[in-house]
Amino acid sequence: MGDRRNQPGTGLHDPVLDKLGLAIASGELPEGHVLNLDGIQERFGVSRTVAREAMRVLESMGLVRSRRRVGITVRPIAEWNVFDPKVIWWRLAGPGRNAQLRTLTEMRVAVEPVAAAAAARAAAPGQRARIVELAAVLRRLGEAGDLAEFMERDVEFHALLLRASGNEMFGALADAVGAVLRGRTQLGLMPHRPVPEALDLHEAVAAAVASGRADDAETAMRALLTEVRQAVIPG
Amino acid sequence: MGDRRNQPGTGLHDPVLDKLGLAIASGELPEGHVLNLDGIQERFGVSRTVAREAMRVLESMGLVRSRRRVGITVRPIAEWNVFDPKVIWWRLAGPGRNAQLRTLTEMRVAVEPVAAAAAARAAAPGQRARIVELAAVLRRLGEAGDLAEFMERDVEFHALLLRASGNEMFGALADAVGAVLRGRTQLGLMPHRPVPEALDLHEAVAAAVASGRADDAETAMRALLTEVRQAVIPG
DNA sequence: TCCGATTCAAAAGTATTACCTTTCAATGGG
């Protein structure tokens, strides 16, 4: 997620969309708030066309609903496409950051074990090899105490597993999981040094995936996430 | 999902978006295929504005990328926002239906146990009561062999659990899970009559959620899904 | 007077059209 800055695809990001999306996701424009096209045109100094395009995209994300004679109304979060990468990004960038990290973590806890099992069944040979390699790299970095590099490789490890699962829905979560991993360290929720047990479990997951033992991969991943799981349960 | 009929905003924009989305999701317009605005205008007999709005939305879903001088290119599925309800819907409506049901089922298997645990912690009193009530209704309908009504209540049961989890990401999957449940019966993947074990497990989940036993809820839900799980593993 | 039905005009999005501006892949000459 964090590395979409070059944006070769999305073109020069429509700043209007970004600012409005952020304003809504942050709660600055609360549920029920009504905007209108003229207001958007004026607020951002853009033409009607651009204002409408931004509005349409927000509408397709479920953030607003446009109705004649009424205007553009901000919808409740239950209507949002909360899996849309942009929505996730906006929520992470605002005061809802913490709540977003929590729900995303819970999602991880649910998905990653099953994704690991699927990867054990479906991963391509090159992916299996890379996963094993990454587990070894993680051990080295963990024992050396290189936290920053450890995190980057950890992100790669989890993202690769999700993408190797053969389930494009799991794969679509890879960037979000990366954001969670990075977010956790930023919030100081990570142990100052990876515990040996975690290093063992990364290797266990990798070995199980490499040799196609789906159940073992799932079990090991579940164990790897037990610690994470505590962070989700408010207490 | 299935009930998006109401839309009062019968815009001219939606049909274009829908047809293009379907054409892409169905593979009729394969990855790499290049469209252009003039082509869309002509194909659907709409103005440039409408064509552009539809294109923008498709772009925000990751289905296409618009680049100057090149045109509008269909992107690979790995770039799609596969959690977008519209994308799910389009895939279910086309020849990818089966693959979509498979990945969605796998998603269910991953998410529902954790969602059940979360619901046991977070559900509102009214939701707990309704879940218990639904489990009882399911037993009655199941034993009476009323398959059609059983399915509708089952959809409600699972959707409510997801929404009661307190995790809006889980809640956002409720409609999709409903589509899977309905899709499974349409494909004849369901037992002709709910097995007694399933009825017991629905009640076990409900009881655990009602009394806040998160671990039990998770375990029971996982058991409930074991049968479903077999359908995911090809072979 | 009061109350319900009808009418009407304003508000706001929807859609079309015309016309510039910017980008950048392709091309072709040096």
Add this chain to the structure above:
DNA sequence: CCCATTGAAAGGTAATACTTTTGAATCGGA
């Protein structure tokens, strides 16, 4: 082989007309 030119296609602005919605004013009967 490199670099300047060029033209296709998207990006964006502006003016204008249309349609839907809704709330208020109006009107007629009890």
